[in-house]
Structure formats: C-alpha cells, structure tokens
Amino acid sequence: MKTKYYLLILIVFQFACAQEDKSITTPSEINYKIETVVEGINNPWGMVFLPDGSLLITEKSGKLYQYKNNEKIEIAHNLSVYNRGQGGLLDVQLHPNYSENGWVYLSYASTEGDEEGGNTAIARGKLSGNKLTSVEVLYKATPNTTKGQHFGSRIAFDDEGYLYFSAGERGERDVNPQDITKDGGKIYRLHDDGRIPTDNPFVNIPNAKKAIYSYGHRNPQGMLKHYQTGKIWVHEHGPQGGDEINVIKKGANFGWPIITYGENYNGTAITDITKKEGMEQPLYYWVPSIAPSGMTFVTSDVYPDWKGSLMVGSLKFGYLERLVLKDNKVVKREKLVEGEGRIRNVIQGPDGYLYVGVESKGVVKILPE
Template identity: 50%
Template sequence: MIKYIAIASAATMLLLIRQTATEPMPVAVSNSTLSAFETAQNNYKNFCSSCHGEKVEMFVDRQWKHGKTKPDLIKSITGGYPDNGMPSWGAALKPKEIEELADYILEGIEKGSKYSFAAKPKSNVFASAELTVKLDTVASGLSSPWGMVFLPDGDLIVTDRTGEIYRVGKNQQKTKVTGGPAVLAEGQGGLLDVELHPKFAQNGFIYFSYSAFKTEGNDKLSTTAVMRAKLEGTSLSDQKIIFEAQPYLKTRHHYGSRLEFDRNGFLYVSVGDRGQHVPLLPQSVENDCGKIHRLNDDGSIPTDNPFVKKDKAHGSVFSYGHRNPQGTTLNPTTGELWEHEHGPRGGDEVNIIKKETNYGWPVISYGINYDGTVLTPNTEKQGMAQPNHYWIPSIGPSGMTFVTGSRYPAWKGDLLVGSLRFKYLNRCKVQNGKIVKEEILLQNLGRLRNVQMGNDGYIYVSVEDPGYVFRLVPVPMK
C-alpha cells in the first residue's frame, strides 16, 4: 500500500521512487482540505485496506475478537495486536484521526451504501482482452477455502481454514472428510493447503499443511506443520506428522504453508517468517521461519539439500529470506518452482526458487512498514536475489498456477495469481521466464484465495467469506 500525504516523508518518497513505470502514480492530497469523513476514508485506504478490504466490507457480519464498540476499536487501532498480525497505528495517526477512523468503520457497518462497496458481479460471464469465461459453481457453503487438489476420479478435495476437509463430487455434492489434524484456527492460522502424493493412485497418500499448537506455561504457541495420511473415501487413516517448523511462536500470522511436489518427488513446504523479521529469523538457516523447505515424501531430509552438512543449520532448508509465501507452483515447461509472497506495504514478490539462495527479507525489500516508516533503505544487496516481479501497491497474492492444456489457448503458459486485497484474478503473461504483461480478470469476484488447474483442463478458483469454488468455462467468441 502507499501512504497519500501532501508532504512526502522519507519513507513515502522511497516507495514512490520504487513505483514501477507501468503503475499509475498516486495523487497526493492534503488532509487539511478534507472533511473528517474523507480523512478517515483516506486513512482507511492507506493503512487498513490491504488486510481488511478496500471498502470496510470485511467488518460486516464478522466475529469480533477484541470488541466492536468505539473504545474497543480505538484501543485496537492505537495499540494493535502484534501477535495476531495487527500492527499498532498510535505512532502514525493522531488521536483525533484514530477516533475518526473508528467512527468511519462503525458507520460503514451500519450504512454500507455510503461507503461505495465494490459491486458484486451482476453476471457470471467475464470478458477479457482475449477470452471470455463463464463461472460454474462447484462448491458453496464454505468459509475460507484455502487449498484445493483433484483426485484421479475427478472429485475435488477442499480444505477450509476453519479445520474442515470436504470431498466435492458431481452436482456440488459436498461431504466432510474425517480424520484431519487438530488446528489452531486463530488469526491467519487453521487448516491450510493440501497436496497429493505423485503416486496417489498407488499409495493413497495425501498431505495437509496447518497451524499446529501446543501450550507452554500460560502461552499457547503455534507453528506450520505438515501431516501425511491415507485417504479412503471420506476418511483419513495412518496419520503422521512429517514436518513441524521450529520454533513454535506466540504469533498467529505468516504461516506460509503452500505444498508442492516437483518432478523428482520432493515435497516443498513454504513457511512464513511468523512476523518475526526484527530478530532476522528469515536470514538464519538455524531455524525454519521465512524459508522454503525441501523434504522426501516421508518427511526425511534429502541428502543433497544445501545446508545438510552445515553445523547447526536445519537440513530441510532449501532457500531462505522469505516473508510470507502463500503461492507455489511448478513451471510446466522448465520444472522450476515459482513462488510468491506477501510484502509489507508494497513489495509483494514473485520469485523463481533456487537452491541455497537468499531472497533478502527483511534486509532488502520494495515495501515499507505498515505505519509508513522505512523498513529498510535497501532494495538490493550483494548475495541476495532480486524478485522476478513485484507489486506496488500490494495486491495480497494467494495461490498460483500456470495455464496448461488446450481449453484456454490465449492464456496458455500464463501465470495466474489470486488477489486477496483487490478481489480479482491476476493474469501474468510470461515470456522467457519473466512477467512482461498483466491483466485483471474476474474483478470484484471476492477475496481470491486459490487458483488451480483441474484434471479436466479447466481453471478453478476459490474465494472467501462467503466461500465458493468456481470453474472457469470458456465461452465461444461471437
């Protein structure tokens, strides 16, 4: 996100300098010329929208963990709840601005029309520059459908962050799968990704990533974990925890948690920095946070992993210096692992993952702190990889896949990325391993959590709150 102010602070100037040439520059507005409503609206957009939605919509009908009165909101905005990923804004906003922001949120809940909520699509047909698609509903009645994977028989396994697992058959028939892991569904945690073993048809193995938890004294701690099990119909058996990121922490965000098998049968697990970038956990290979891990299918460590022989290093680490990777996919042409991760305010990244490579977080970044202060003066440093692509402002990326098959000839080979913040599917044209052009698809569909290619050659997307899974069906051009 970008902070709009008349007199640019050093942090804002730094961010504006980093603005890509293809991005429209924001218009600076002096808050002294605005009404209290307009000032609060502007502050909401600058400070709150990337997590809570562009138009206050995520506050409607939500469960309020820390209270929903005006004093409760003022307390939350001023001090934050860092362990749950909510930063404090007391240093960035004046007390009057915080009070006006609390009023804005409360009034927005009561009078949504005044706040120009982004209109839901009026049609299930979406036209793009080169292709028109129709949305077919595959599953409904979900909350936050995080992971999707297709079984050989065409059924879909969906994980819901609440902890539920569903098997979806024909005609939207949805059945709960039993035997899943116990999860901590708080903050950004819960039941997250799902992946099949490459030889699932022979061994029935299925993998789940989730936020595991334990209690130490008065503290409930959590971490990213992976469970392997056997799927038989709608039940799981032979459950085995094959990975637990260390250390367990008090925070409830930045779990990462995407799962991906490569062509050689190695399992890659993304783990976020858990909000612990100040002590530089992502820059040390002696812990599991802010890393991409590479495992054998049983959770053991491959002997050719880059840090296996390094003293005190965690042998599962494949790459490091990551913030919160919530998208991984294999390039179908090269077999390379592509990854994207959330930046702070600005600086969401796409990376091609290389063995033993340091991707820089938080030493280098194209983003700034949420409160507008400088996170780091560096966008590059020797020994740290540059992103393949980055977004300013942040789009809140989640889920990614390359378009394969023959159903979408105009999109074949393109990279698709979901946007949580802006509620669209981002189509990235890829040439010679670089993103050269982008197009917004399915605008205002919802917080787009995941996108996958199905066994049938169709593209599937999942959206949150309310949770749906949709199939994209090409419509013949007239």
C-alpha cells in the same frame, strides 16, 4: 552535443518506464462467465483434484471436504489445527504417484509442542471412506507462538519427487528469515516420507535446520512446479508494497527484511536498499501490494489466448490476475473474476478448466464464451 545528451536521457527514461510499468488491464479481452461449483465454504484455502474427478478442499477453520457427485462430504481427521489469524488448515496436495500409494499431503498451523500457540506443520495421510487415516506428521516448525500472522504455507513436488513447502516468518522479521538455525521465512525440501535429503544446502552446518532449501522469505502463499522447466516458483506477501514472485534456488537468500520493495504499513521505511550482493532479486514484484494467494499456470487448450499465462489470486483487491510472461519477464497484467470476493486459490483441473477458491463463497469455475 546537446541533442545526443537529450537522446540518451530519453532512452534511459524509456527503459526505466518499461522496467517499472506495473499497469494492469481491465476488463479482460477474453469473454468468459463464472459458474459456482461448490458453495458454503468460508475460506477454501487448498484445492486438489483426485484421479476419480472429485475435489479435495481445505477450509481454514480446520475442516477437510471432498466434493464428489455434486455432494460436499466432510472428511474426518485428527490433525491438531491451530485456527488463529492467518493460520489453520491450509494447503493440500497429492503425492505424484497417488494412484499407487494414496498419500495426501496437508500443511496446517499446528498446536503440537510444549509452547502455547502454533506453528506451521506438514502431514500426510490416506483417504479411507470419509476419514483421513495413517496420518504422519513429517515436519513441525518451532517454536509455537500465539501470533496470528505469516504461517505460509503451500506444498509442491518437483520432477524428482522431492516435497517442497513454505513457512512464513510468523511476524518475527528481525529474528527468523535470515537465521538458518530458526524455522520461519523459509522454503523447505524433504523426501516424500519426511526424511532430510543428504544434498540439502545446510545439512552440514551446525545447528542449522536441515530441511531448509532457501531462506529470507516473508510469507509465501503461492507455490508450484513450472510446467516446462520443473523449477519451483513461489510468490509471497510483502509488507505495504513488494509482493514478489521468486524462482527458488538451492541455498539462496531472498533478502527479507534486509532488502525489499515494500515499506511499513505506516509508510515508514523498512530499509533503504532493494538490492544487495548475495541476495536474490524477484522475478517480479507488485507495487502496490495485491496480497497474492494461490497460483497456477494455464497449460490447457480450453483458454487458447491464455495458454502459458500465470494466474495469481488477489486477496486485497478481490480479483484473479493474469500475468503474461516472456523470457521470464511480466509483459502484461490483466484482471479477471472481479466482484466475486477475495481470491484465496486457483488451480487448473484435469478437465483443463480453471477453478478458483473465493472466500465467503466457495469454488467457482471459469467458462470461456
């Protein structure tokens, strides 16, 4: 009887260890080198390639650049950027049919509104020479606040052409993320022209923000469409511990701050529960926090041993993390691009190579050897 009992304990222990294994491998098992592509950008927040092979880059301070023919060109714009703390000119993405319509989408902290300060906004415009023209503001979160934290904000399109974007809870964790009548701590879904889809989950709820698609988020700074399933994935900053990867579901509550795997920065508890009925569990969470920003899947043949991996930038530790997934579970972690600086963003270019935005440096390229 004792033998069976100890065997059961051993099995439970082994299972728990497997579930909680957060170890990370370094250095990488693949040889590569780093090549600097664009220099002199202090905070390359967003990056996207244009069909002509040039690269659009947002600088958090408010500048928009086009890197073309080995030259960095500033693109003039009239967006009311609120450059404070974590806010500024943030993500940039192209319309899925950019070659036909020319729309460029930008997320940014905006000063528009009656209150002092700023909040997250989404706008679109068209490149005309060295200017952004035909600018339209599609969504502006309210109210403005002078707080400098948790603006989000990333942009992605799904296979049906809907526009998704994230907005952080602006440091108001007990006010915004669980209240669907308030902006902040949400993933939003719009038509490409800013109209509210009639099948959004809260369109018929009085006083609700009709653009909300999911809620209970903290500060999502990574978002993409899964290259196989078409689902929208995000990652978000936890407090001290509890950064998360989440697969977005219509109308879902992702729990912040009622449930979390993190704690306050002073070590005190935010909550004593990590799970609750009616609230989603993350696909993966980091303890300790890595402060994730930007992410992309490797789908090209340039890195055959990395194909299918999820790449996530770490602001806190200054490396690019490779996550190996099997059946939507992280089975391996690996550190890449160490020693370059805080990793703000990572994208896969049309040439199949990975391009990494590094704070206080610019954009670098990973070349396999």
